[in-house]
Amino acid sequence: xxxxxIAVPENKPFQFSIRTMLILITVxxxxxxxxxxxxxKARDAVFTSVCNGRLCxxxxxxxxxxxxxxxxxxATISGPDGKPWHSWRTLLLPFIEQRSLYQEYRFDEPxxxxxxxxxxxxxxxxxxxxxxxGPATNTSFVAVTGPGTMWPDGxxxxxxxxxxxxxxxxxxxxxxxxxxxxxxxRDLRIDExxxxxxxxxxxxxxxxxxKGAVVAFADGHRELLDPExxxxxxxxxxxxxxxxxxxxxxxxxxxxxx
Numbered sequence: 001x002x003x004x005x006i007a008v009p010e011n012k013p014f015q016f017s018i019r020t021m022l023i024l025i026t027v028x029x030x031x032x033x034x035x036x037x038x039x040x041k042a043r044d045a046v047f048t049s050v051c052n053g054r055l056c057x058x059x060x061x062x063x064x065x066x067x068x069x070x071x072x073x074x075a076t077i078s079g080p081d082g083k084p085w086h087s088w089r090t091l092l093l094p095f096i097e098q099r100s101l102y103q104e105y106r107f108d109e110p111x112x113x114x115x116x117x118x119x120x121x122x123x124x125x126x127x128x129x130x131x132x133x134g135p136a137t138n139t140s141f142v143a144v145t146g147p148g149t150m151w152p153d154g155x156x157x158x159x160x161x162x163x164x165x166x167x168x169x170x171x172x173x174x175x176x177x178x179x180x181x182x183x184x185x186r187d188l189r190i191d192e193x194x195x196x197x198x199x200x201x202x203x204x205x206x207x208x209x210x211k212g213a214v215v216a217f218a219d220g221h222r223e224l225l226d227p228e229x230x231x232x233x234x235x236x237x238x239x240x241x242x243x244x245x246x247x248x249x250x251x252x253x254x255x256x257x258x
Contacts, residue, residue, distance in 0.1 A: 051130070052224075054127075055215075056216070056220070057126050058096070058126060058216065060220065062172075065092060066158075069156070071157060072151075072156045072157050072158075073088040073092065073156050074088065074156045075087075075143050075145040076088070077091070079110060084186070086111055086183075086185055087183060087184060088143060088151075089182050090102070090111065096126050104119060111181075112184075119183070120183060122137070123135075123182075127182040128182075129141075129174060129176070131207065133176075138178055139178060139180050140176060141173070142173060142175050143171070143188070144173055144188045144193065144238050145187050145188070147191070148239045150169055157240070163240060164236075167218070168237065169238075170215050170237045170238050171217055172216045173215045174205060174207045174213045175204075175205065176207050176208050177202075177206075188204075188205075195232075195235055196227075196231065197213050197225055197226065197227040197229055197234075198213070205234070212224045212226045213227075217237075
């Protein structure tokens, strides 16, 4: 008998069809998208944690200042010309392990005077959020100042004056791209600000964090405020005597940062 002939396929090089190529491109694109999102969220979690730690440091320093002087520092100190010369951040230097820098600082000239200008190139990490793309010498943390706030004009406030309770009153807020040097006696005015998180027009509490902006309350605890926080709620938390309640705890509304 003749053996049956077996057909052997030709040894042709493998070729991608257009359909196969499109499928592979789609799979790779989706995979890269998932990986990029995961990396971004992980990086943001680190930034948020570091930002929280720095706000915690500042909150402790402010309370140590209060223990020594029986009030928090004033937002600014005016010079002989009646203009703001010095910031609360400068007054806080001895309480954030910067006593030597404090001793070099001159209070007999403005913050940007000849001698103080020589110190202006000194970045202080405690005043800067790593997610903030502004210069390292600019502050990411400011006070909200003005009538009814924890930072009234011309003086420092005592804890006993906060009628709503320290746990219900915001003390320091995050502002990304503030344009404010840490020595500059300038913050966020309550009568000029926008009561939004990440307001489109700026001049608001803002951050580059994925889920909102970090703030510190007067009792020292920190919270990550959701961008959807209402204007009425923000206003209540920034005023010291309007009967505001503490924020409601939820994953979307805030993150209690111990």
